[in-house]
Amino acid sequence: MLTKAISAVFGTKNERELKRMHKVVDKINALEPTISALSDDELRQKTDEFKSRHANGESLDKLLPEAFAVCREASKRVNGMRHYDVQLIGGMTLHEGKIAEMKTGEGKTLMATLAMYLNAISGKGVHVVTVNDYLAGRDAELNRGLFSFLGLTVGVIYSQQPPHEKFDAYRADITYGTNNEYGFDYLRDNMVFSKDEKKQRPLNYCIIDEIDSILIDEARTPLIISGQAEDSAHLYALINNIIPRLKKSDNEEDNKNNVAEDFWIDEKNRAIEISEKGYEKIEKFLIEVGELGEKESLYSPARLPLLAHVQAAIRAHHLFIKNVHYIISEDNEIVIVDENTGRTMPGRRWSEGLHQAVEAKEGVEIQAENQTMATTTFQNYFRLYDKLSGMTGTADTEAAEFKSTYDIDVVIIPTHRPIARVDLNDQIFLSKLGKYQGIIREIREITAKGAPVLVGTATIEASEELSYLLDQAGIKHNVLNAKQHEREAEIIAQAGRPSAVTIATNMAGRGTDIILGGNWQAEIEDLDALTDAQKSELQSQWQARNEAVKAAGGLHIIGSERHESRRIDNQLRGRAGRQGDPGQSRFFLSLEDDLMRIFAGDRVVSMMRAMGLKEDEAIEHKMVSRSIENAQGKVEARDFDARKSLLKYDDVANEQRKVIYGQRDDLLEEIDLQESIKAMHHEVYNALITQFVPVGSVDGQWNIDGLEDEIEDAFGYYMPINDWLDADRRLDEEGLRAKIIEFAITHYQKKRESMGEQNAARLERDFMLRNLDRHWKEHLTQMDQLRKGIHLRSYAQKNPEQEYKRESFDLFQSMLGAIKSDVVQDLARVHIATPEEIAQMEEERRRQAEMMRLHFEHNDMGLEGEIATDESRPRATQNVQRITVSLGGAVPSMPNLMPNGHANTNTNTSMDTNQSMTDVGDTAETQNTDDVFIPANINRNAPCPCGSGLKYKQCHGKI
Structure with missing residues (x-):
């Protein structure tokens, strides 16, 4: 109540932000007559003027009004598009390191050019992040002419790009690419052996398109560079044969009451639990086939990898569904489907043996597992930028998470024209078939008026089921899912034609607007050598179609089920009603939908069944709608907690990652490593000596023979310590340490001189880098294993998070010691x-x-x-x-x-x-x-x- 009262007097925070920015918009508009009077050359020279002023101390904030006015005028001349006032506000939001929530069709791509231009003036580079390569290339080409006119360069990065091209792309003033490619380039840059091989510059300013998709939906997706590990294909094939023999329990209660079958599934958390009966059955099978000894247990430490294979196989069979989570490609490979966008992700593989288990399940070739060599998360990578901003049509529902995780505020940008879309009440059916029949009736009704329909489905499987039923009903339609992604642009371009019916998985085609009446410019591009008269005729035909579709009510959105996140539902709704166009949206649900079945609760189901509805009858009820919203809220809260938990653990690894990558950078930059090598000799030999000559001990406690043998075994040369003691009986522990270390350093210095300064320096740097990389790789594996089992500490009344921090620190310290020891050993053993x-x-x-x-x-x-x-x-x-x-x-x-x-x-x-x-x-x-x-x-x-x-x-x- 108090918050509402304060907002009524002072306005909401968003309203205050908009009011502040409107004052700057007035300044930009006041400059327009002056800037418009400049010639092309004078306008172009403004960029050099801004760079000079900034170099002399003028801040980008002070340059903003004039720079925005210049960018707007250049856009008018080059692209024929003038930024609206609301787009100027959006540009300011991006420049200030905030998220601009701007509705679909309001011109986010054009809006972003303002912040890109202003921040490129610093010369430190601007990174623009998109969700796929197509959008990165498209947006770069759309804006290349504008930025070239203003004297700025544009680059695009992509996978498998030649190194020199990628290097040049990162040196451009503005660089476009996908979130994955930026992240992987960061990891690869921290695996190079020369600073000249690095591609990225220091991370300065970043604009993320569809920021909610990248920083929320993909936040739990670690980026990992890995090398091939031991081949276990035979094990996956073997264990795959066990799964059909295992029986699944219907619920968790059976397990708690010890009446469970072999395993049960937690659908809410996408996890599986194996019962004692299940373990016994699995062990018996593995003993029969010779993979487990008669008295061995799956619980034994040596057999934990085998247990992981079994768990992966059960998950593959019962939690990962063909045409929902993956498809089988024409090359007979398992290709992952992004659950949030419906797009396929070729070349990507699940880790922890899951991908191999799915391959075994589907009977395709089982490829080798991988071992982690470098890893980070999107959460930690994007927090490395000096300034981070983003734009999307749906961010407000996740504003709290953006603030707590990334310290970014969300500003809701007003639309240029009022939204005319009407969001109709959900219709709820008893069964999936009844729901589909309701959707078909709605499609017939809407298309009869001449309006286009876009049907959003959650999975490929659902899109194909609905497509089959539409075929049976004689309704012509296009299907856009992961299997038809090559035709995405073509299908989306014409999805707004009169009476067109398009089925699309989730947000496939996101980033491309559906134009009412169809996209006449795309039509022209498909036809060759058209005259101006023919082009004019095509435009006139489109104009007539556009008016007809508007008169029929605009684009009609049908959601075939609710997504777990309200934000994804809002994204689907947002495809209609762009720039003040008319439109409608409605969701069709059934009690068999996953969200309803798992989260909505028994009360809703009981109420609907008690009403005696027929299969093809629907109800619209506030209680049901409220239950659905509550269910979505529960899922969103659960997912937020999971992302927070991931970040807590990854923050520990991130601090270690910063130390290691910082050391790598120092090694690449340093010309002379001799002092570092000497320090390593002191530390390594001191630790070794202490094992045989304890600190503060007397000669009777020393094991000199053991020390001599250990030095010879470890470093490959003989050190006559006994001879020194025979020659000098007064040599105490402290003096002996100094003499041993001095001898070791002198031994290496002689070897170094024989190599020559240049060769020795290269050798030292190489040994240090390679040992650091090798041990870091092994450390990542240890950290991964530690994290998998750390939750068990809670059973011992210990805080898993604190235990993880403590043990990971111990592992890190051990790793640093091992790196130094191996470097000293390697340098001692090198032979000319x-x-x-x-x-x-x-x-x-x-x-x-x-x-x-x-x-x-x-x-x-x-x-x-x-x-x-x-x-x-x-x-x-x-x-x-x-x-x-x-x-x-x-x-x-x-x-x-x-x-x-x-x-x-x-x-x-x-x-x-x-x-x-x-x-x-x-x-x-x-x-x-x-x-x-x-x-x-x-x-x-x-x-x-x-x-x-x-x-x-x-x-x-x-x-």
Whole structure:
């Protein structure tokens, strides 16, 4: 009540914001006559003038009125479009780092050019983020002429783009791309071995189109670059055979009362639980097929991966549905469908074995799993920008989340013309079939008047069911879903023609307006060599169609079911009534819809059944509508909590990520690493000495023989510590430490001098980068495993979040120590080849090349020349006592310098199984076999020193 009273006196916060911005709009409009009088050259020179003024200290805020006036005038001259006052307000909102909620058809693309132009003046770059490559390319081309006229450059980034093109695109004043590509480029930039290989500049200013889709719907989707892990295809196929034998319980209560079948499904949280009976049945099967020992349990630590396979298989069979969550492509591959947009996402894969389980379920080829090499979330990536803004038609319902997570306010921009759309009451049916019959009746009624109809469905499956029924009813229509995405622009362009019927999954086609009467300009583009008279005739025909459709009531939206989020429903409604056009919307629901079945409650169902409705009869009732809204509110609150929880845990990893990426940047920037190397020697040797010579101890407590052996094993050279003690009986613990560390540093300095300064510096940087990357990769796997089981700490009355922070910090500290230890060991073991050894290696290389040719021609392992990963491989120093490097010419390729023989893997991207996916990256490095030194006593089961990732007996030691 108090809030309402205050708002009545002072206005809402949104009204106060709009009032403040209207004053600036008046200033911009006052400048219009002066700016309009400028010639094209004078207008173009304004950009250089703004850059100069900004460089001399004038803020962008002070430049805003004049810059907006210049951009508006340029748009009039180049594109024939003048920004409305409400678009000026939207541009100011974006510049201030806020979200502009602007209804469909109000010109968000044009509005954004104002903020892009102003912020590009700083020269630091503007990133524009769209939901797909099509929109990124389209918007870039739409605005390229405008920005070129104003003296600014435009770039577009996309997957598999040549490196030099992507580098140039990021150096443009304004860069367009998808959220995924920006995120993956950030991760890839933090895996490079030279600062010149980095693509992105420091993250300055970002405008996200459809910001709710990216920062809310995809917030739980981590971006992951991964390499191939161990192949477990046979296990997935084997476990897939178990699932049909398992029986599903109807509800959770059975499980609580110990009368459950083998498992039950929690549909609200998309989770599965296996009962004790189920575990026993699964264990019995695995023992029968030899995957589990007679006395082994799925609960045992060594068998937890097997348990994960089983859980993934059950989820694949019962929670992931064909034509809803995925489709099978023409290439016989599982392709994920985005549940929020209905679009397919080729190249992406679910992680944690889920994708492989779905492949096994559908009987397609099971591809290898991946191991995480680098990861972040959209939440943490976009918070790296100095200034973040966005635009959408539906943000107000999530305003609280935007504020709490990203510290961004939402400003609702008024429409240029009043909204004329009428939102009709929902109609609720008993069954899905009755609902579809009601939809068909509505379509007949609306199209008979000459109005177009857009039917929104939640899944591909629903769109195909409805399409079949429309065919049976003799109603012509177009279907737009993930299977017809190539025709998206064509179908959407003509969806506004009189009596046209279009079925679209969710928000497929989002970002493209449906024009009443059809898109006559798209029609012209499809026809060749039209005369001006023919074009004029087509426009006249469109004008007549446009008037006819308006007279029939405009575009009619039919929602075939409510989405879990009100925002998605509002997006569907928003396709009608653009720029003051007439339109209508109505949702058709049934008690069999997932939202009604899972969340609406028994009261609604009981009431409807008690009314004795027939299958094709519907009711409109406030109580039902209220129950649906309450159900949506529950789901939205649950999803918000899930995103908050994800962010809490990822914030821990994010702080560690910043440290590691900061260290990488320092390594790439630093010319001289000698001081860092010396510090590492001090730390590593001190830790090692303490194991054998405790701090503050006397000589009777020392284990000098053990210390000498450990130094020789770890660093590959002998240190005569006993001789020093024999020569100087007064040497105490502190003096001994100093002498050992001094000897170690001197030993390395001599080796360094023999390499030459330039070669040594490259070697040091490479060893440090590769060890950092390798341990970070292993650390991410450990963090992932820790997080999966951390919720169990609550059973011990411990706070899982606090436990995760504490243990992840311990893991991080251990990782940093291991990195330093491995760098010092690698540098100690590096060996400079003599001329005789170089000649021997040349001969060995020729022999190996012949062997490898035969190996690839007669590959009996089915590898077809692929490079396997080395994640489970022990450090090669356990078997190889040194790595031989030829420095006769240029330093060999860096993979050959690694004593550990670690090969770079193909980079993939994947995401967690809430919304998890994998995207094939665009870099693939293979190991160069130059300068491989094969020790005479190498174990045949040891990793091959060439770094291929194969065992020695399967590679260079193959017989």
